[in-house]
Amino acid sequence: MPIENAENGPISNEYAQGKSAECANNAAYAVLLKIKEPTPPPLYTLCRDIRDEYRARLNDTIKGSRVLPTCNFKTTPVFFGINAPF
Numbered sequence: 001m002p003i004e005n006a007e008n009g010p011i012s013n014e015y016a017q018g019k020s021a022e023c024a025n026n027a028a029y030a031v032l033l034k035i036k037e038p039t040p041p042p043l044y045t046l047c048r049d050i051r052d053e054y055r056a057r058l059n060d061t062i063k064g065s066r067v068l069p070t071c072n073f074k075t076t077p078v079f080f081g082i083n084a085p086f
Helices: 013-034 044-061
Strands: none
Touching (some): 013 044
């Protein structure tokens, strides 16, 4: 999240956190509501779709925002027994 941008000026941590959470929830709902049947494994395709929607929504809300394609190194991944193609 940028500290400030030309459109919004300075961006507080609280504002950034709130907007990030709002955009993440809305992105997840938007993608999940479009699903007509269960997503086949591997689930990374569903995660990718949510991440892409989140990226678009967040950047529309706060220009210059980024959603990284990788997890934070501090997180513990959960493996489902299916390897992702990367």
